[in-house]
Amino acid sequence: MNARLVLSAAIAVAAAAALTWAPAASAQPSEPPPSAPAASAETPAAEAGRVEITTKDTAGDALPGATFLLLDSAGQEAGRGQSDAQGKVTFPDLAPGIYRLKQSATGSPLHEVVADQDVIVTPGATTRLTITDPFNAAPVLLQAKDDKTGKLLPGATVNIGTGTSTLLTLTTGAKGTASGELPVSSRRAQFWVKEIKAPAGYDLYQLTKTFTAGPGDPVTVTVTNTKTTTDPQPEPSGKPTHTPTDTPSSPGKPNSGIRGVAPSASSNVTPKADSSTIAATPVGDSTPKTPTGALASTGADATLWLIGGAAVLIAGGGGALAMARRSRTDSPADDSTES
Numbered sequence: 322m323n324a325r326l327v328l329s330a331a332i333a334v335a336a337a338a339a340l341t342w343a344p345a346a347s348a349q350p351s352e353p354p355p356s357a358p359a360a361s362a363e364t365p366a367a368e369a370g371r372v373e374i375t376t377k378d379t380a381g382d383a384l385p386g387a388t389f390l391l392l393d394s395a396g397q398e399a400g401r402g403q404s405d406a407q408g409k410v411t412f413p414d415l416a417p418g419i420y421r422l423k424q425s426a427t428g429s430p431l432h433e434v435v436a437d438q439d440v441i442v443t444p445g446a447t448t449r450l451t452i453t454d455p456f457n458a459a460p461v462l463l464q465a466k467d468d469k470t471g472k473l474l475p476g477a478t479v480n481i482g483t484g485t486s487t488l489l490t491l492t493t494g495a496k497g498t499a500s501g502e503l504p505v506s507s508r509r510a511q512f513w514v515k516e517i518k519a520p521a522g523y524d525l526y527q528l529t530k531t532f533t534a535g536p537g538d539p540v541t542v543t544v545t546n547t548k549t550t551t552d553p554q555p556e557p558s559g560k561p562t563h564t565p566t567d568t569p570s571s572p573g574k575p576n577s578g579i580r581g582v583a584p585s586a587s588s589n590v591t592p593k594a595d596s597s598t599i600a601a602t603p604v605g606d607s608t609p610k611t612p613t614g615a616l617a618s619t620g621a622d623a624t625l626w627l628i629g630g631a632a633v634l635i636a637g638g639g640g641a642l643a644m645a646r647r648s649r650t651d652s653p654a655d656d657s658t659e660s
Contacts, residue, residue: 368445369414372400374422376408376452378432379506383408384454386428391440392421404428415442427454431508431536456536458502463491465520468545473497477526478518479544483510492518505536516544524549 372391376384384404391400391412399420400412419441424434432454442448465477474497481489481503491499503512511533516526523546534540 367417370417370442370444370446370448371415372412372420372422372440372442372448372450374402374404374410374412374450374452376404376410376427376454378429378454379456380508384428384432386426387424387452387454388426388428389452390423390425391415392423394419396421417442417444422450424452424454429454431456433457456505456507459505459534459537460539461489461491461501461503461534462539462541463493463499463501464541464543465493465497465516466543466545467523468547474520474523474546476518476520477516477544477546479542480515480517481512481542483512488512493520503534503540505534509533509535514542514544516546519546522549523547 374389376387378384383406385406385408387404387408387410389402389404389410390398393399393416399415402410402412404410419439421437422440423437427434433456435452435454440448440450461481463477463479465474465479466472467474473493475493475495477497478490478492479499480487481491483506489501489503491501493499511531514530514532519525526544526546530542530544532540532542
């Protein structure tokens with residue numbers, strides 16, 4: 322009896338152990354699920370892009386030997402290259418993103434490098450850029466001079482340009498000079514010079530001068546100015562503008578009023594006294610005074626002589642008439658005596 326009980330208990334314990342282990346085995350698979358690694362293998366890698374650069378100058382000519390450096394967003398070098406005979410350089414196999422392009426050399430002493438710029442690379446596409454290197458500017462020295470003495474003149478303003486475009490404006494300073502950088506668009510170009518403001522006291526330089534310059538060629542430009550001419554103004558001397566009249570040499574003859582000129586035939590008329598030389602007569606004094614500076618004798622003296630002469634003529638005429646009457650009276654007496 323006891324043996325049966327022990328056997329039954331052993332069978333019950335074994336069945337309970339089997340029931341406990343079975344669910345745990347099904348919850349933990351022995352192999353990982355195949356879905357996770359399969360998903361990562363199907364993601365495609367981003368396609369690379371490229372950058373193609375063409376270099377030329379402002380005249381349109383290709384520039385071989387230009388050197389460029391390409392930096393990624395972290396500032397690391399992503400590529401370096403030099404343009405070929407056609408002025409082209411290519412950067413292949415670039416991951417998509419934004420890059421920084423730097424030009425370190427132009428390959429020509431006549432040209433200048435351009436400023437840095439950003440380049441965007443897109444997946445599977447070619448980004449094409451055209452880089453135009455400008456010519457080196459021509460240094461210009463302006464001088465303004467006096468056309469007679471050669472003295473340098475401040476304050477002259479000059480325009481310099483080509484065609485219808487003004488490229489540079491310079492004004493001479495205290496030393497009579499000015500300097501600047503003249504942009505050049507070809508290997509040899511002609512420019513004009515026009516003065517638009519003259520130095521103080523000088524006339525404007527009317528002519529338009531021309532000169533030829535190339536990239537980096539120093540040029541000296543000179544304009545000459547003439548002093549402005551002014552009409553001299555008469556200076557007051559403090560002396561009267563008219564010639565004083567001469568004192569007549571004899572009474573009754575008027576003065577001509579001009580020294581050294583003989584009076585004309587019509588100057589026999591007695592001139593009137595100049596009111597400016599007549600002194601004022603006090604009130605109540607009826608006796609005229611001889612004017613100061615007036616003529617020593619006037620026409621009144623000649624009138625007295627005429628009156629005296631007329632009296633003599635009248636007296637002589639009366640005497641002649643009396644004698645004639647007396648002669649007539651005596652004539653009949655003489656005739657009677659003779660008969």
